[in-house]
Amino acid sequence: MTIARFFRGTTLKRRLTHLAIVVLPDEASAFQAYRLLHYHGISPENLAIVGEGYSSPERVGLMAPLHIAFQKARSFGVTAACSGIILSLVASLVLMPGWNTALVVLITGVLSGSCAAILGGLFGFLGEGSTASIYRHHLNHGRYLLLIEGPEKLVHSGQEVLGNYSATSLY
Incomplete structure (x- = not known):
């Protein structure tokens, strides 16, 4: 699964899928947000957690x-x-x-x-490179990335679920 496709330089092409990246402070809140999205009907095929113990940045296409x-x-x-x-x-x-x-x-x-x-x-x-640098900076400081990829409607519904969920309970 190639989630962070736009990091590979395909931003000029018309993307069939959309991508949202959420930065979370620790493993527990990343996994909690992942489960919340899964509970609301977003398939694990459209989700990825990047960080220590989960997917590596290279595996999802986040190049240096x-x-x-x-x-x-x-x-x-x-x-x-x-x-x-x-x-x-x-x-x-x-x-x-x-x-x-x-x-x-x-x-x-x-x-x-x-x-x-x-x-x-x-x-x-x-x-x-500056966009990738920002996300790598978060990963280097022990934070986690939750990536949502799929059709525009799916990504927006995932963002709404996480937006409606209290930010204080994620942190």
């Missing part, structure tokens, strides 16, 4: 922020390098036919790929 940044940097860099090579090849053949085409293409590809890799790393680290 640096891993996300490197993945984004690599994908942006390769895409931009290929685009830069193609565009510079076309430009040097059409606009500058007398120039050394191979050198222009090589330099443009390296420069565009390097700049895009830096931008991709920043986007990965400051975008999805």
Whole structure:
């Protein structure tokens, strides 16, 4: 079961499932909230507890922020390098036919790929990586995550159940 799909960089695709993440202070309140959701008809297939003694962050797809940044940097860099090579090849053949085409293409590809890799790393680290970092921070401090995944209606009903349940009894 892949609950935290949006941590894997699929936020641009239209998701068929929705995700809600609830941060809980300890194991007892996480398990109590899990049982409450199960009691209200939410299947265990749509629930996951992440924390010590339960699912690991990697198992549900919560990648490390640096891993996300490197993945984004690599994908942006390769895409931009290929685009830069193609565009510079076309430009040097059409606009500058007398120039050394191979050198222009090589330099443009390296420069565009390097700049895009830096931008991709920043986007990965400051975008999805910062979200993953927040949840990993909670886990590192002994808190637990309760993940609810499924159709929009199911996720909203799970949020309502936990919202109607007294927050003081969860903590």
